[in-house]
Amino acid sequence: MTPPVRLELVGIGKRFGAVVANDSIDLRLRPGEIHAVLGENGAGKSTLMLLLYGVLQPDSGSIVWEGREVSVSDPGTARRLGIGMVFQHFSLLRTLSVRQNLQLAYPDLDEQRLAQVLGDFDLRIELDVRVGLLSPGEMQRVEILRCLLQDMKLLILDEPTSVLTPAEVEQLVAILRKLAQRGCSVLFITHKLDEARALCREATVLRGGRVAGRLELAGSSDADITRLMLGGEPPPAQLARAAAPPGATALQLRGICAQLPGQRRGRLENIDLSLASGEILGIAGVSGSGQEALAAVVAGEIRPSAGSLWLDGEDLGRSGVRQRRRRGIRVLPVDRLHHAAAAGLTLDENYLLSHYDDAACHSGPWLHWGRVAALATQLIQDAAVRAPSAAAQARQLSGGNLQKFLVGRELAGAPRVLVCYNPTWGVDPGAQANIHAALAAARNAGMAILLLSEDTEELYRLCDRLGALCDGRLSPQLPTAEVDRDLLGQWMTGAGGSSPQRSGACA
Ligand SMILES: Nc1ncnc2c1ncn2[C@@H]1O[C@H](COP(=O)(O)OP(=O)(O)OP(=O)(O)O)[C@@H](O)[C@H]1O
DSSP states (O other): OOOOOSEEEEEEEEEETTEEEEEEEEEEEOTTOEEEEEESTTSSHHHHHHHHTTSSOOSEEEEEETTEEEOOOSHHHHHHHTEEEEOSSOOOOTTSBHHHHHHHHOTTOOHHHHHHHHHHTTOOOOTTSBGGGSOHHHHHHHHHHHHHTSOOSEEEEESTTTTOOHHHHHHHHHHHHHHHHTTOEEEEEOSOHHHHHHHOSEEEEEETTEEEEEEESTTOOHHHHHHHHHTSOOOOOOOOOOSSOOOSEEEEEEEEEEEOTTOSSOEEEEEEEEEETTOEEEEEOOTTSSHHHHHHHHHTSSOOSEEEEEETTEEOTTOOHHHHHHTTEEEEOSOIIIIISOTTSBHHHHHHHHHTTOGGGEETTEEOHHHHHHHHHHHHHHTTOOOSOTTSBGGGSOHHHHHHHHHHHHHHTOOSEEEEESTTTTOOHHHHHHHHHHHHHHHHTTOEEEEEOSOHHHHHHHOSEEEEEETTEEOOOEEGGGOOHHHHHHHHHTGGGOOOSSOSOOO
């Protein structure tokens, strides 16, 4: 007997103007199957999921749900069918509490059912906390909880692990396995092949909007999968090593204490750090350890309550964001859609946001739009950003393509100091290698780079020195060769008594 089919997509097509995002896509999913959807940035993965969830409508093809062709005209219809989705960029209202968010989706929220689901899936969630105060992992659990409160037959997760700590990834895996055991199907978009292998037996690989292949993960090597994703050989993984020993100190932080406003986490305690030109200093740490506050302090977005910040021996404590940018400090924040970019603005406008003071964008005293557009267009080409033109809105780009654009935009300013937080979040392996190569080349050209990353592989690959943040405190920063994974792990968890530089003295 052939196993039952829960979902069948037949010949699905979707265009956005001239862009063919999905082209004749076929996909089958059984009850209880966790299926990976892989593909490089812009391959069409999110679009396909949004079609399934009723956010978008297909131009062609059909969706067959439990043997019956259906029209998923909106997310409400999807939910009534038993389809839930956790988005790449969370869809919760940050000013409301967890409970209020749940009540928006379920006006007659049944407290008994809520308690049962929380217990059943071992979800630790504080219901009366404002969502804006939660860590990304906690927000994701709320999104999943919101799905679990319905009778769910298919859960779609779009890159669910990119913002999670390793412990949170384990919790997510446990939840998904439990769901699958109960017969719920899962579609799981990821760029991390090891995660796909750990969770899924089979994967569908998309390339350029089409199905490039469906494969059994156990019988396929990473190279096989990458080849299918790229349609060719993966780029060489070699990185340029540091061309010369680091130069003079560029950026120095002395005894910085700070707190991100309105956040439970996001505290910095007595941070001492010095970054030389021609080096990449990596700071590890699980999400919420103080990375956002550190980036905001260097950018000048928040004022520390104590301590000082120096650039090339000059105290910059009193200068604001724009002055610092003029002096050559650039910061790429972690939240690409709400902080690093303005989602509703075009790419050339987004380019201008961080290059407003560049002579190249002006003709005499006047802003020269033709030049801005030409610079943004050049960047799109150089960074291989898949976008129709510089006139496309940032929100129209796939997540990974927007990330490539933003990293390129900051590097294009050839800053003296670059701070980036998770620069390859949601970026496919090919583009990740390109971003790493660009950062290494910038370091070799003398840039001082502070790399805040939750991806320890990335840190070991790129950095000349390494340290870690834990609960707002910074470990020592040592040459990478002297920091083995055990030591880094201890620093990240604050274990072993090695974490704080100096403790306590923040007011
Ligand atoms: N609303 C939109 N308007 C115009 N183009 C869009 C829109 N949404 C997606 N696209 C385009 O469709 C293509 C597929 O995008 P999609 O987001 O589905 O890719 P993806 O595989 O999910 O990529 P990533 O891994 O980077 O998230 C891209 O070229 C993207 O720019």
